[in-house]
Amino acid sequence: MSTEVASPPTSNTPTTQILPLELIEKCIGSRIWICMKNEKEFVGTLLGFDTYVNIFLKDVIEYENTPEGTKQIKLEYILLNGNHVCLVIYRSSVIIID
Amino acid sequence: MSAVAPSTTSASGGAATSNNNNAQFNFFKMCIGRPVVVKLNNGVEYRGILEVVDGNMNIVMEQTEEYLNGQLKTKYGDCFLRGNNVLYISAQSKK
């Protein structure tokens, strides 16, 4: 049983399991939405990332929740530290209700 | 199962890493010697000329200005920022 389970990856059959980072890799070049552990959010075009999920973005909008409402900051290129990243969402997979 | 799965992980993950380290490397190369904005997790912003960065996101900047809530607080000639506090490094493309 265990050998059968182990065989697929060694042959060239397509992998049935998608790894989390592969999913992010598929988003390269598209708009993504990043939620941080604190209230902060970022939307931008994904240019690259690494195994720590440090994220390299272009044409970014930073959304900061302040007591006076949501503040938007526009940034051209950013390298976002992966340390506080909580969610990475493919932008077109989001239905915005509002 | 467990013996095989990690190997696929490292294969695809490794490829992704080399590409993306490149992307990061390009970003650093693009930014060095140019004005950048570094934002820390506590909300403080540092504007200055980027001198050097390492893998921990430790940063050295020149002519650094410290901004808190958009207000200039302090200036430093050279300054070292410890990477764990860094939220992002931001740059603008050449105009």
Add this chain to the structure above:
Amino acid sequence: MEKRDEGTIEEPLDLIRLSLDERIFVKMRQDRELRGKLHAYDQHLNMILSDVEETIRVVEKDEETDEEIVKSIKRKIKMLFVRGDGVILISPPLRSN
């Protein structure tokens, strides 16, 4: 490795290396600031400082008027070990070059 030009900065920690035996400014978490002479450091930014002046900023709320009072508490310490994880920023004195 050690033969490279002493004055150049190739990685961020080189700035700290160039500040050895100089007075540096260290900004720490929780509004703490240190000024002192740097004797030693490591890759975590653990540091040994001497003749340190520590400034702590404390915000106190006046119970009656609800006013916030910012207090700076200063003290001097002869020799100090700083644990690296509390460090936010290090600034050396102005370099001549």
